[in-house]
Amino acid sequence: MQVTLEGRTALVTGSTQGIGAAIASSLAAAGARVAVNGRDPERTGEAVERLRGELPGAELLSVPGDLASDEGLAEVLDRLPETDILVNNLGVFGAKPALEIEDAEWRRYFEVNVLTAVRLIRAYLPRMKERGWGRVLNIASDSAVVVPAEMIHYGMTKTALLSVTRGFAKEAAGTGVTVNSVIAGPTHTGGVEDFVYELVDKDLPWEEAQRVFMREHRPQSLLQRLIEPEEIAHMVTYLSSPFASATTGGALRVDGGYVDSILP
Template sequence: MRIDLTGRTALVTASTQGIGFAIAAGLAAAGARVGVSGREKGKLDEAVRRLQGEVPDGDFVAVHADVVSEEESARAVEVLPEVDVLINNLGVYGFQDPLDITDEDWRRYFEVNVLAAVRLTRAYLPRMIEQGWGRVQYISSESSVAIPAEMIHYGMTKTALLAVGRGFAKKAAGTGVTVNSVLAGPTHTAGVEDFVYGLVGRDKSWQEAERIFMREHRSQSLLQRLIAPEEIANMVVYLSSDQASATTGGAVRVDGGVVDAIIP
């Protein structure tokens, strides 16, 4: 299968590292012009340099904005007023005792993980519908279905994204625009390494820490390893393509088999 996104413009939120970075590289390699989004200018510029090194022919646009705020979301839209592919990847996570999660924490997780994505969808979906083609994706998680006891506030927001994706897919019904959520499983990023060490202790090698984490905290994984960011990106690039034209309103799994269900 040859995926060709030539002539398409994409925006990937929180794409200076991890899954977002891999998605930006994958979309650019398929020919898309890619908006790379980040709130720290130095980190953003460095990410764009790294992406240009990985995809020499890639067309990247630096979008310096913290899209959690309304004002900076508007700035992102000014930089990229027309987007064909919107990848809502921004998210925060962290483990916390459920009884210690404050009202402020609940609000922050919702505003970062859900509301920022809704706001950008409102900004870009109308033009996609008008032109008769577009792709909107929400990077959700297996935690949306298998809520982790150690971070239910995170799981709640990822469940909300499934509802958001299904709802906007209905809004776009019959227009040529598809809207989907991607259930990403436990993925090997720098942030996840810190998360894993925080759970199992820092007195271990990474290989041992990963084994313990998968065995004790994600034992339902059929891979029994963390997923590479590029493996998530592969699905996102496919869902961004013409080949995925019949997949919409879905919760598509790249979870390593963590969700114990036959039907997604």
């Protein structure tokens, strides 16, 4: 299966590092013109230059802007008025005892993790529908289904994204536009190695350390290792392609079997 996205434009939010950067790279490698987004213009520009070094000839745009603010959203929409593929990857997360999460933090998590996606879909979906083709991908998490006790404010937002996805898929019904969620499982991103070594023997080689971590602290994973960001990016690239034309309104798992369910 040869996925090609030539002639398509993609916006990946929160794509200066981690899963977002891997998605931007994968879409660009498939031929898409990719807009990289981050809050800081300098870091966003640096991320674009890194990608250009990895993918000579790729068409990449720097589209900085804090999407949780009206000004940042306007800045992004001014730089990129239309897109064929929208990947809502932007998100914040952190651990905090449930009874210590204050109202302001609940609101911040909802505004960044959910409302930024809603606002961008509202901005870009009408033209996708008019053109008769488009892809909207919302990056969710296993925490949407297996809500962690130490991060229920984060889990709540990812559960909400699943509802947002299903609802907007109905809005796009019959138009040639698909709207899906990708449920990412425990992933090897920045800071995760330090976290793993806080819980397992620091003298273990990384490959062994992560397997010990998964076995002892994430035993429900069937993969029994952390997922690499590129593996999530592969699913996003497939769902962005013409091959996924009959998949919409879904929550597709790239979780290594972490969620104990026989349904997608």
